[in-house]
Amino acid sequence: DSGVTQTPKHLITATGQRVTLRCSPRSGDLSVYWYQQSLDQGLQFLIQYYNGEERAKGNILERFSAQQFPDLHSELNLSSLELGDSALYFCASSPGKFTEAFFGQGTRLTVV
């Protein structure tokens, strides 16, 4: 157990819908990263937050947004869902900017 908690573990929803994925980082970790992993693909960097502020942005679609709350948990919002959004969504947390990152178990999103 990495200490990073993601909910829900599985999510099935229809095209056009909106979902929210939640990530609770390890206690004391200030940085949260979000990644998308499509079937048998690599880890695509979406966005990073540090202590509540957005710090880096990757290939995140405009239909997707995220935020990190004062208690340091983070949420990834996916809207107007398409079939191609089906993937594993991972979050990772780290104590600071230049330290190791630990992954949650992921949320498997299936869009039907």
Added chain:
Amino acid sequence: GENVEQHPSTLSVQEGDSAVIKCTYSDSASNYFPWYKQELGKRPQLIIDIRSNVGEKKDQRIAVTLNKTAKHFSLHITETQPEDSAVYFCAARSVGNNDMRFGAGTRLTVKP
């Protein structure tokens, strides 16, 4: 932003042989290089990392080397075992961008 390339995409070795996976990065400001192992359906797990102030790091059968001049780093696994079979990802973190970009992954198969 940072671009990380990883080779080979698949690697098959006999049990007991060594395995080497190579990555190159584009951003000379990158200073942190972790390696993750991902078993089927599970989260990526950090197995070893190296910072830019050292050229080599070893942990039992696993070692990582870094060549800052050439902007490449490698993972070396000696005396491979069937349980080493997994997908391995390299990553690089840039001081400037602060994000963490991953290579496309290498699927390692160790044949008994």
